[in-house]
Amino acid sequence: MPSLGPRPSTLRADCRSCVALCCTAFGFTRSIDFAVDKPAGTPCRNLDSSYACTIHDSLRGRGFRGCAVFDCLGAGQAVSRRFAAELAAGPDARRSVFGVFGVVRHCHEMLWHLHEAAQRTRDDGTADAVHRLTTVVTRLVGDDLDLILAADVDPIHAAVGDILAEVSAEVRASYLADPDRPTGMPTATDLAGARLRGRRMCGADLRGACLIGADLRGTDLTAADLLGADLRDARLNGADLTGALFLTPSQVNAAHGDAATALPASLSTPQHWLGRA
Numbered sequence: 001m002p003s004l005g006p007r008p009s010t011l012r013a014d015c016r017s018c019v020a021l022c023c024t025a026f027g028f029t030r031s032i033d034f035a036v037d038k039p040a041g042t043p044c045r046n047l048d049s050s051y052a053c054t055i056h057d058s059l060r061g062r063g064f065r066g067c068a069v070f071d072c073l074g075a076g077q078a079v080s081r082r083f084a085a086e087l088a089a090g091p092d093a094r095r096s097v098f099g100v101f102g103v104v105r106h107c108h109e110m111l112w113h114l115h116e117a118a119q120r121t122r123d124d125g126t127a128d129a130v131h132r133l134t135t136v137v138t139r140l141v142g143d144d145l146d147l148i149l150a151a152d153v154d155p156i157h158a159a160v161g162d163i164l165a166e167v168s169a170e171v172r173a174s175y176l177a178d179p180d181r182p183t184g185m186p187t188a189t190d191l192a193g194a195r196l197r198g199r200r201m202c203g204a205d206l207r208g209a210c211l212i213g214a215d216l217r218g219t220d221l222t223a224a225d226l227l228g229a230d231l232r233d234a235r236l237n238g239a240d241l242t243g244a245l246f247l248t249p250s251q252v253n254a255a256h257g258d259a260a261t262a263l264p265a266s267l268s269t270p271q272h273w274l275g276r277a
Contacts, residue, residue, distance in 0.1 A: 008111075009074075011073050011074045012074050013076060015077075017081070019051045019080045019084075020043070020044070020053070021072070021076045021080060021098070022072055024041065024044070034064060041095060041098060069250055069253040069254045071248065073109055073111075073248070075101060076101070078141070083097045086145060099149055100148045103151065104148065106153060107141045108141070109248065111137055113246050114137070116246060117130045117164055120170075120171050121166075121170060126163065133156070133159060133163060167245075168207070168246070171203075172225060175202040175223050191211050191214050192211065193212070193213045193214060194211070194214045198219065200219075201219055201224050202224065203224065205224075206225055207226070210229075212233055213232070214231075214234045215234075215235050216235060216236050217237045218237070219240070221243075221244045223245060224245065226241075226247050226251065227246035231255040232254040232255070235255075235257075236261050237258045238258065238260040241262060243264070244264065247264060256273070259274060
């Protein structure tokens with residue numbers, strides 16, 4: 001299995017280089033994840049004049065778990081840098097930039113997964129297709145605000161989804177063909193609260209699965225496809241996810257784990273797993 005290594009730095013969030021776009025552009029409703037209501041396009045009440053969050057080190061304890069989970073994958077600083085003039089130009093221009101931020105965040109997530117797909121496939125044709133799609137998405141997130149806003153992202157997203165499915169099938173095939181693989185591999189998409197502790201789930205197709213609160217402690221998830229899986233409050237203590245497919249920082253941030261949880265090289269252990277946030 002190839003080492004994925006770090007993603008490009010452009011796909012890593014740097015809040016210090018952003019003007020708090022995620023804290024302004026998006027709205028949220030009071031819930032278990034957010035302590036208050038906030039309309040889209042308005043700054044969060046916890047921001048100071050320098051766009052810094054005044055409760056960043058205690059978000060979870062103050063009722064803002066949704067903020068702690070979110071990761072823009074580098075879209076925030078990219079949009080803040082490219083469209084600084086528009087952000088300073090007035091309300092209408094700012095609203096356009098907020099729309100651009102949503103598109104760029106979507107594209108950065110596709111680039112995050114395409115980077116992994118390029119490293120995981122062993123098929124030359126698939127690798128070429130991944131490269132072409134990477135070029136298309138990269139060109140889309142350029143410096144032309146109107147072009148980004150007018151872009152039809154849905155067909156691109158569908159094409160990316162198709163190629164990720166091909167890579168997933170290729171990688172998982174070797175595990176699914178393993179004669180020693182235990183029977184009873186879960187196939188249901190609704191696995192909320194499922195008791196899967198200690199299971200060998202290598203090569204499992206968990207794409208889009210609801211794993212809210214699932215017990216995955218000590219589970220081997222090598223080559224398991226976790227694209228879009230909902231891992232909120234899933235227990236990953238001691239689990240092996242080093243070779244899991246298409247895992248994002250937001251998914252990891254939403255789950256519970258500990259120092260014994262093995263993650264891909266491209267992901268950092270969340271501070272709350274270590275009792276530091």
